[in-house]
Amino acid sequence: MKWAYFLTLVFIVFLTILYEWQKINPEYKKEKVAFALFTLAGTVLLTVLIFYPDVQGPFDWFKKMYGPWLSL
Template sequence: MKWGAIVGISVIVALMVLYEWPKMDQKQMKEKAALLALSGVGFILAILLVFFPDMPGPTDLVNMIYKPFGQILEK
């Protein structure tokens, strides 16, 4: 079941990149690098969520960082 999800995620990410890539000019190297980097990070996060569904999200990280500052400001 997990392998089916991984294949599905891979196909979707590949289709997204293949759809956007030809629309960019050949001189837009920074934009292409950003597309690949963001797609790669999204792909890795999606795969991690398949294997570890209880993984904390980005809001949990923000809450962990700013919770001490909020407690200081409440006093």
């Protein structure tokens, strides 16, 4: 069942890239790089969460790093 979720994720990301990439002006190279990096980061994070749902999220890391200062 996890592979079905993963393939659905890949299909949705592929459709999103096809739809949005055409709308970005070809002269905006940095915007295309940022779009690609954020899309890749989101896809990797969702893939990890699909296959390993017990992994702590970024908010848990934030709480561990800044926990002592947040309790002031």
